Amino acid sequence: MGRGRAPCCDKSQVKRGPWSPAEDLRLITFIQKHGHDNWRALPKLAGLLRCGKSCRLRWINYLRPDVKRGNFTIEEEESIVKLHKAWGNKWSKIASHLPGRTDNEIKNVWNTHLKKKLTMKDGNVHGDELSSITSSSSSSSSSFTSRKKQNIGGGIEHQSEQVPMDKKPHEECNLTHDFEKIQGSQKEDTNQFSSGKDLIDQSSSSYSSYDSNVSNSSPVDALRPEEQMVSLFDYGEPFDVSNVLQEVNKPDVDSVNEIPFEADVDFWNMLDNLDSVMSNEVQQCEVNACQSSNFEEEGSKKVDENKKWLRYLENELGLDAMEEENKDISTKDAAQPLVPENAFVSDIFKPETNPDMGYFETWPSLPHNSAF
């Protein structure tokens, strides 16, 4: 083999660093639509300025619908310790025995928690000691909870342990979501989005019908719509509308029509339309967007559906009322945004966190995008 190994991609041509919500959306949407037969080609096809490897990692470690987040249970930690004892740093092998967990996650947990604890225990771990280790590390798990990025997994652990893993989303959710509650809880509870995510995480993780191994390459097209929606909005990080819009409006991402998976254009248009929501010109822009976009030619039906969908969102988000309010306010303070700058899409899209409630029952079907 010519070991002057060619780089997997041109580093100067790819974006690096943390993934933006918009990029995540693109990746999710593309994979849901087309699967991931060729990681190297995927970024280009999906319109992402990312290395294929990066896409793969992002998908496997973060975006896969069956990826389970939140704290490791005592049982899981015990398993890791045992398996590590048997196999050493064979993270993927260990991960294959922990459904929904990724090698990266396990590696991190090992390096940050378990190794230290084992070291503290003098490296001589037996069953009893293990329990004490892992039980103390369930506060280490709680160290997860308390930590910043545990928006990602934060607040998940309780519910995720309570809900049987084999329980399907539609079983655990008798769906009737209530956006008013969301809006209310948004104001009261800044953590609501993470708790809202709890349920989502349960759904996504508990509905892992495939092997849940890291190397999983099951066709994602088979995902249930709920699951797709779940993964779509399953952001560990605050999902900032302005971030999305910034990303979407960037030149490289803005060229919506260049996205090869045409069906998703509608979704990007929807994101674009959200921009107009923020610019206080909802109705006009919504019409304009529909009229100027490339689905105009697909007939007024689609336009109506889009409008319906946007109207639905507006209604549910109370944007209509806010808009009216803004009109009043605009005389006093024209700069006041319809949606607060720090509003999260996750806040907006994630229904109330009550596990007895469901998510999708009352969602209208997204306009002409079968992937959703």
Place this chain on the structure above:
DNA sequence: AAGACCCACAACCGCCACCGA
């Protein structure tokens, strides 16, 4: 209050294994 330090985690990097031509 502010700066320094700590820590967890996402993401990157480079190597290896496998496969098909």
Place this chain on the structure above:
DNA sequence: GTCGGTGGCGGTTGTGGGTCT
């Protein structure tokens, strides 16, 4: 058997919020 391409794995690093001083 060789070569090139690709996916996968494990080690390492960068980032940024939390905690300490």
